[in-house]
Amino acid sequence: MLLADHVPPTWRTTIYRAPHETTSVIRDALECVLPDRGNQDSCQPSVDTVALKHPHPQMICGDCFQWLAQRKENSIQAIVTDPPFGLIEYTEQELSKLRNGRGGVWRLPPTIGGCERKPLPRFTVLSRAQLESIRTYFEHWGKLVMRILVPGGHIMIASNPLLAPFLSAGLIAAGLEVRGTIIRLVRTLRGGDRPKLAEKEFSSISVIPRSCYEPWELFRKPLHEKTVAANLRLWKTGGLRRTPDGRPFPDVLKSEFPLPFETKIAPHPTLKPQRFLRQLAWAALPLGEGIILDPFMGSGSTLAAASALGYASIGIELDAEFMTLAEKAVPRLRQIQTEWQGFESNGGSAHMGLTDYLTRTA
Numbered sequence: 001m002l003l004a005d006h007v008p009p010t011w012r013t014t015i016y017r018a019p020h021e022t023t024s025v026i027r028d029a030l031e032c033v034l035p036d037r038g039n040q041d042s043c044q045p046s047v048d049t050v051a052l053k054h055p056h057p058q059m060i061c062g063d064c065f066q067w068l069a070q071r072k073e074n075s076i077q078a079i080v081t082d083p084p085f086g087l088i089e090y091t092e093q094e095l096s097k098l099r100n101g102r103g104g105v106w107r108l109p110p111t112i113g114g115c116e117r118k119p120l121p122r123f124t125v126l127s128r129a130q131l132e133s134i135r136t137y138f139e140h141w142g143k144l145v146m147r148i149l150v151p152g153g154h155i156m157i158a159s160n161p162l163l164a165p166f167l168s169a170g171l172i173a174a175g176l177e178v179r180g181t182i183i184r185l186v187r188t189l190r191g192g193d194r195p196k197l198a199e200k201e202f203s204s205i206s207v208i209p210r211s212c213y214e215p216w217e218l219f220r221k222p223l224h225e226k227t228v229a230a231n232l233r234l235w236k237t238g239g240l241r242r243t244p245d246g247r248p249f250p251d252v253l254k255s256e257f258p259l260p261f262e263t264k265i266a267p268h269p270t271l272k273p274q275r276f277l278r279q280l281a282w283a284a285l286p287l288g289e290g291i292i293l294d295p296f297m298g299s300g301s302t303l304a305a306a307s308a309l310g311y312a313s314i315g316i317e318l319d320a321e322f323m324t325l326a327e328k329a330v331p332r333l334r335q336i337q338t339e340w341q342g343f344e345s346n347g348g349s350a351h352m353g354l355t356d357y358l359t360r361t362a
C-alpha cells in the first residue's frame, strides 16, 4: 500500500511511530481507494455497528474560571481535562503566532520526508516566575473546582513531566487529594536533543530525556462520608470504575497519536485520541452516573469520549475558533469506532474490549 502510494504521507508517521496501528491505517487506506467508498473526505471508520444513545454534550464558549465560580456547589461528578499547562501557549498572542506560522512558544518542527509534524509548545523557555505562576494558577483553579465537584469526585488532568510538579503543588494547596498518576505511554518527540550549536562536540549527550510518556495527574475531592462505599451510595463517587471485564483500572495506558482521521475531524494543536480518552472517561464515573466536565475543552475530544460511552458532559472553551471547531467535531468524534483490545496496561494481556462491552449493552 505504501509503495503503491495508496497510504497518504501523513498516515505513514502513524505506522512508523505506532506500528500496532498499522492494520487500522491500512484498512482505512483501503476504504479510501475502494471505488464505491467515495473520496477521501468521506473516509471515516464505520459507525454502523453500535447504536448507542449519545447524550447531547453541553458546550459553552467562555472563561472556565468565571463559569466555575457561578456553577452550583457539588454538581459535577468528575473532571477529565487537558489544560494549557504552560499557561502562555493559548494566549491570544501565542495563538496568533501559531496560526500565522511564526512559532513563538510553539516549536514548529521541520517536515521530515514529506511528513508534516505537529507544533509542540516549548516549555523549557519558561522562566522561574512563569513556573511559579503555574502553581498559583492551578491553586486558584483547584479552589473553584473543589466547590463544584461532589465529595469523592475525581480529576484526571493532563500534564507534562517538566511542569507536573508545579501543577500538582497548586492542586494540593487547593485541598485536593493526590490519588496517583496515570501514565499515557506515548512517544511525544519532546527532549532527547544534543546540546544546541555543539551537537558534534557532544554527540553522545542528550540534554533531557526523550519523553516517552505523558502524565495525567489523578486527584480527588476528599470524601464527605466515612467510607468509599457510603460515599458511592450517596454521591455516586469515590472510586474508579473497573474495566468492562472487572479488572482494576490500570495506571499505565498504552496510547498513540490521534489517528489521521481524528486529526482531520478535529485539527486542534493538542488533540488527544478517542481511544485513550474513552478509557479515562469510563473510569472517571464509577457507577456510570453523573456529569463529566472538561473546563479546557479545545476541540471537545473529552466530551465526544464521554458521549460515546453514554455519559453526560459539559465543556468550556475560551477561544471562539476552537469553540466552532468543537461544535463541528464532537458529533463526528463520538461516532468513531476505536478497535482497542480493552484496557491495555503495560502488561498487554488481552481483555474484553470496551467496544465489545458497549455493543453488548447497547
Ligand SMILES: C[S@@+](CC[C@H](N)C(=O)[O-])C[C@H]1O[C@@H](n2cnc3c(N)ncnc32)[C@H](O)[C@@H]1O
Pocket: 062, 063, 064, 065, 082, 083, 084, 085, 090, 268, 270, 271, 272, 295, 296, 297, 298, 299, 300, 301, 302, 316, 317, 318, 319, 322
Ligand atoms: C490543551 S488544549 C485542550 C485540547 C483538547 N484536549 C483536545 O483534544 O482538543 C487547552 C484548551 O483550553 C483553552 N483554554 C485556555 N484557557 C481557558 C480558560 N480560562 N477557559 C476555558 N478554556 C481555556 C484553550 O483555548 C485550549 O483550546
